[in-house]
Amino acid sequence: AQTVTQSQPEMSVQEAETVTLSCTYDTSESNYYLFWYKQPPSRQMILVIRQEAYKQQNATENRFSVNFQKAAKSFSLKISDSQLGDTAMYFCAFMKRSVIQGAQKLVFGQGTRLTINP
Amino acid sequence: GAVVSQHPSRVICKSGTSVKIECRSLDFQATTMFWYRQFPKQSLMLMATSNEGSKATYEQGVEKDKFLINHASLTLSTLTVTSAHPEDSSFYICSARQDRVTEAFFGQGTRLTVV
Numbered sequence: 710a711q712t713v714t715q716s717q718p719e720m721s722v723q724e725a726e727t728v729t730l731s732c733t734y735d736t737s738e739s740n741y742y743l744f745w746y747k748q749p750p751s752r753q754m755i756l757v758i759r760q761e762a763y764k765q766q767n768a769t770e771n772r773f774s775v776n777f778q779k780a781a782k783s784f785s786l787k788i789s790d791s792q793l794g795d796t797a798m799y800f801c802a803f804m805k806r807s808v809i810q811g812a813q814k815l816v817f818g819q820g821t822r823l824t825i826n827p
Numbered sequence: 828g829a830v831v832s833q834h835p836s837r838v839i840c841k842s843g844t845s846v847k848i849e850c851r852s853l854d855f856q857a858t859t860m861f862w863y864r865q866f867p868k869q870s871l872m873l874m875a876t877s878n879e880g881s882k883a884t885y886e887q888g889v890e891k892d893k894f895l896i897n898h899a900s901l902t903l904s905t906l907t908v909t910s911a912h913p914e915d916s917s918f919y920i921c922s923a924r925q926d927r928v929t930e931a932f933f934g935q936g937t938r939l940t941v942v
Contacts, residue, residue, distance in 0.1 A: 742929060752918065754933035800870060804929075812859045812878060815931065817870045
């Protein structure tokens with residue numbers, strides 16, 4: 710079974726600063742996806758960024774980037790130039806890659822509550 | 828991205844009654860839908876996975892007779908909490924995925940309060 714661990718329950722930074730959220734996972738699979746989801750106070754889950762394990766290049770989406778270390782099973786999220794709207798719960802998630810992709814489950818970490826202060 | 832609509836967003840029901848939550852994929856065919864439960868300040872706990880036209884697969888510890896899931900069409904899945912009790916009060920979230928597509932899209936969630 711896969712497990713995802715987020716060791717930082719809460720983090721707080723000032724607006725415009727850079728912040729890094731940590732995530733480690735455990736799996737025996739070689740083909741998988743990793744995700745970061747954001748859950749703002751509205752509680753709507755929003756996909757922030759996705760990484761395919763077979764890709765060595767770290768994914769980037771505007772101010773969001775990841776540091777994917779496959780051997781270490783580490784998948785951190787860096788938020789640059791943080792904004793007040795980035796305040797949310799952030800969940801790291803794992804999903805096995807399969808030919809029956811639609812039915813694959815997401816395994817979530819415990820979440821990190823990020824607060825961006827003005 | 829694709830849109831998943833969950834209804835109602837909030838519901839209050841009396842203990843012993845049943846309540847139905849709907850999850851609709853508005854612009855794609857959802858071959859698989861997932862139902863989660865989320866307690867305050869905690870992560871999402873997967874309750875069950877449903878495929879269109881098939882019986883749902885429940886996670887260990889989830890009572891299938893209490894949480895009835897129906898996925899009758901490619902755009903609609905329902906979760907019915909039967910004989911609700913105060914301990915069933917929680918935030919319920921659905922997500923939907925199209926076949927052979929990696930990304931799952933989430934509904935807005937339903938806050939259920941049983942009084």
